[in-house]
Amino acid sequence: AQSVTQPDIHITVSEGASLELRCNYSYGATPYLFWYVQSPGQGLQLLLKYFSGDTLVQGIKGFEAEFKRSQSSFNLRKPSVHWSDAAEYFCAGWSNAGNMLTFGGGTRLMVKP
Amino acid sequence: NAGVTQTPKFRVLKTGQSMTLLCAQDMNHEYMYWYRQDPGMGLRLIHYSVGEGTTAKGEVPDGYNVSRLKKQNFLLGLESAAPSQTSVYFCASSRDRTTDTQYFGPGTRLTVL
Numbered sequence: 001a002q003s004v005t006q007p008d009i010h011i012t013v014s015e016g017a018s019l020e021l022r023c024n025y026s027y028g029a030t031p032y033l034f035w036y037v038q039s040p041g042q043g044l045q046l047l048l049k050y051f052s053g054d055t056l057v058q059g060i061k062g063f064e065a066e067f068k069r070s071q072s073s074f075n076l077r078k079p080s081v082h083w084s085d086a087a088e089y090f091c092a093g094w095s096n097a098g099n100m101l102t103f104g105g106g107t108r109l110m111v112k113p
Numbered sequence: 114n115a116g117v118t119q120t121p122k123f124r125v126l127k128t129g130q131s132m133t134l135l136c137a138q139d140m141n142h143e144y145m146y147w148y149r150q151d152p153g154m155g156l157r158l159i160h161y162s163v164g165e166g167t168t169a170k171g172e173v174p175d176g177y178n179v180s181r182l183k184k185q186n187f188l189l190g191l192e193s194a195a196p197s198q199t200s201v202y203f204c205a206s207s208r209d210r211t212t213d214t215q216y217f218g219p220g221t222r223l224t225v226l
Contacts, residue, residue, distance in 0.1 A: 009153065032212055043117070043203055043217030044156075051212055090155055094211060100171060101215065103155030 006104035021076040023091030032094040117218035136204030145187040149200040
């Protein structure tokens with residue numbers, strides 16, 4: 001079955017430190033992959049998406065993600081975290097076989113001053 | 114441009130009561146979706162619509178009905194609410210169903226006692 005897994009439920013980083021949020025997918029073919037962010041009390045906002053081509057994808061708010069087929073991963077990174085990045089982050093995948101967007105369980109990011 | 118709006122923001126129901134959640138979008142999107150969000154499970158698709166007058170089941174459709182009488186509105190109904198339907202409900206819309214960004218509303222927090 002197609003699935004997206006986010007192994008880390010909570011992550012805490014210090015402001016200014018680098019960040020990497022993990023996402024693993026299980027799809028037969030290369031899926032379309034997305035990262036969304038949800039600020040407290042808000043809906044989800046798209047950070048970036050990967051369909052094909054260059055495996056390093058740039059997004060909004062200084063985020064980037066790298067698609068690694070050999071590791072079935074699509075990890076989200078940011079070189080220097082700001083306090084305003086504290087939120088919940090969702091990885092999601094789409095395949096034509098599944099015909100719907102499948103979300104991971106989410107990673108809650110806390111930022112220490 | 115309001116984007117995607119949801120009504121109401123909060124609701125408390127007793128078991129067996131019915132209610133309708135309203136989603137409206139002003140982006141002229143063809144596709145609309147209803148998700149539920151439960152802790153640790155990410156978002157799961159309940160129903161979706163590919164255009165006015167058409168709806169389809171998602172991953173967790175049982176206990177819910179939907180209607181799309183106007184292109185800009187997508188209604189989610191609970192005919193006989195159960196405590197298992199306590200959740201946060203999100204509506205989203207997109208231009209197309211595969212590669213396009215989904216735009217989310219702010220959510221409705223529903224508690225069923």
